[in-house]
Each structure stands twice: as structure tokens, then as C-alpha cells.
Amino acid sequence: MLTPESRGSLSEVVFRAMRTGETSGLAEAPPSDTAEDAQLTLWALYEQHYRGFEDVSGELEWDPQLIGVRRGLEQEFERTLRARMPEVPEPDGFAEKFFDFVADHDGPSLAAHVHRKATEEQVRELLRHRTIYHLKEADHTTWVIPRLSDRVKAAVMELQFDEYGGGDPNLLHAHLFVRGLEDSGLDSEYGAYINEAPLEVLEENNAMSLFGLNRRLRAASLGFLAAFEATSSGPSRRMAQGLKRLGFPESMIEYYTEHVEADAVHEQLAVRTICGALLEEEPDMHDDVYFGAWTSLDLEDRYAERMLKQWAA
């Protein structure tokens, strides 16, 4: 993957510094023009820690100037996310309260639209946007593992092992998506569609990295995971039905049917054996679990609102 096209003054300056390796002037980098400019810049800075860019030296992964820009952007982003948070439930009876919190959250549903109404072109656009996360599916949670106690660490591994295909690359969830993309005539190369990713997709992706890459936010990362898994089975079934209705290839449908079953397991693990265990050990992390959970629900709502409005559905 190459560095994306810039979307404003900040991304232009930062991406140029990344490509040339001349980062010393970044202390005087201009402020971002728009939220999209800021989020794309942050996305590219995080991406250095995943698969990186062919036109950026690996030496720059921990470049102090680039890390400095990243810190500024992620502090601002975290403040924005925290300001959006509602009140959280009381800490007693965590698992049941958590499932209720997620169930009571009634956001707009892209899966419902895909199920019954979406056109093939709309679904293809949605799949292109989903590549930004699905091609590195589960990776953001892997960052958290070394930061956990033995008990919570093992619980996360039990879930991640399934995400990574139980060790079989052909069953790895991100790889199932690659096959679906290829059979659907879409580009399966990592990052291929970053230039068309809207603000909401960048925010969703950046929130996962923010929580995954900052040890102090480990509870938010696991809360994000739990809400993400707990809102996956039903929508995945509707996605599969919509893809079938539109005649998408079997491999793409299977990606979603696999998630119906897998995530019915994962939501129980994420809520009970992962977040539940974490909170037994560290009860003061309760609000951060909900911070992550709310962020997952809210950012998906924002993306769904945008797309449904754009498609005037």
C-alpha cells in the first residue's frame, strides 16, 4: 500500500514527511483543516504499526516527530469520543446489564437496508468501505494481549484463536473476506480503497487502534470488542440474506454466515470471560469498558446514518 491521497493541509505535510523521511519540521505542522484531514492523518500514523506503506521507511515507525503528531491527534480524538458518551449502567450484574445496554441501543441498520432494499452498487460501495477494517479484522484486539493478567489474556486468546482461523490461514476471518472480495470482482489488496473511505470509517478504524495501542485504554478496547461482537450475529445474517438476494458469490455470503455463528460464541466470551473477568480484577475499569462499548455502537451509527442518507434510503 502507498500513502493515501492527502485530504487537507495536515495530511499533506505529514504524508510528505513520511515519504521523504524529513520529519524535523513537523513540530510546526499546520493544524488540520477538517475532521477528515485529522482522521486520515491519524489513520496513516497508526497504519505504520500494522502493515505500513511501501513508500515509507520502516525506520519511521517510532520517529519522535511522527509520534508527537499522533499524540496530539489522538488526545483530541479521545476527548471528542468521551464527550459523546451517555451515562453508563451501575456496575452490579455486569453481563446482563451490558447485554441490555447493547440491546436497548437502537441505531440505524445498514444490514436491514442490505437485507431488503439495497442495490448491488450500494452493497459494493459498503464492501469497499468495510475492507478498511475487515482486511485487518481482529488485529486491534491483539495489541491488548500483553497488557492483561493471565486469566484475561487467556480468555482473549480463546476468542482471537477463532478469529485467526484456529491457526489455519484459509479460515482466518480476514482471509475469508479476501476470497469474498476476489470472487465479487473487488480489489482484495490491503488498503486498496483507503482513498474513498469516508470520515466515519476512518473514525471507527482509528478508535480501534487508539484503544489497542494505549495500555491505559485496555478496558475500552475490550469493551469495544464486546459491543462489536454483541451486535454482529443478527446483522451478519441479514447481510448474508441481502447478498444472496442480489446474487453475490457464495464466498462473500459465507463470510457473513460464518459471523452469525462465530459471533454468537464471541459475544458470550467477550462479555463474560473477558470483560467480566477484567472487571472482577479491576472494578475501577467499569466506565472504560462502557466507553469502548459506546464508541463501537456510536461510530457504527454515524457510518450507517451517513450511508443511508447518501443513498436516501
Place this chain on the structure above:
Amino acid sequence: MSGPSGTDGMSGTGEPSADHPDVILCPGGPMLLRGDHVVQDEDGNEHRTWRPVSAVCRCGASAVKPWCDGTHKVLRKRGN
């Protein structure tokens, strides 16, 4: 000296050893099965587990029985 995990209730890092049951009954939800099992469904068909953990439907409403597909949450929300 601390013994192997399980003999003195402590793991190698000094953390108490955790419960790790083979079967977990989730309140209002599925039965989680750890490891390899063959599950016989209500019609006598056998289904082999293949995930590290599998969720067997207990509410009867799943569309992918014998596995859970999260439908129990809809029942729960309706107050059944």
C-alpha cells in the same frame, strides 16, 4: 516454592489460578462448550464442534441449530 499450576492455587506469575470449566451455561443464552464434542440435535443428526469454543442453542429459536445465532436476545428483549 510454588508448585505447578493448580496444585497450590497459584499460577507461575503469582496470580490465583482461574476456573476454566468445560461447559458454561449462559443465563438466558446458549451453553458454551470448550473443546471437541459431537452434539446430537433434536432430530438425531450429529454435529461435530470445530471451534475452540462452541455455543449450543438453549432457547430453541436459533436458525442454525444446534448452534446459537444470538436470537435468544430478541426473545429476551420481548420479555419472553
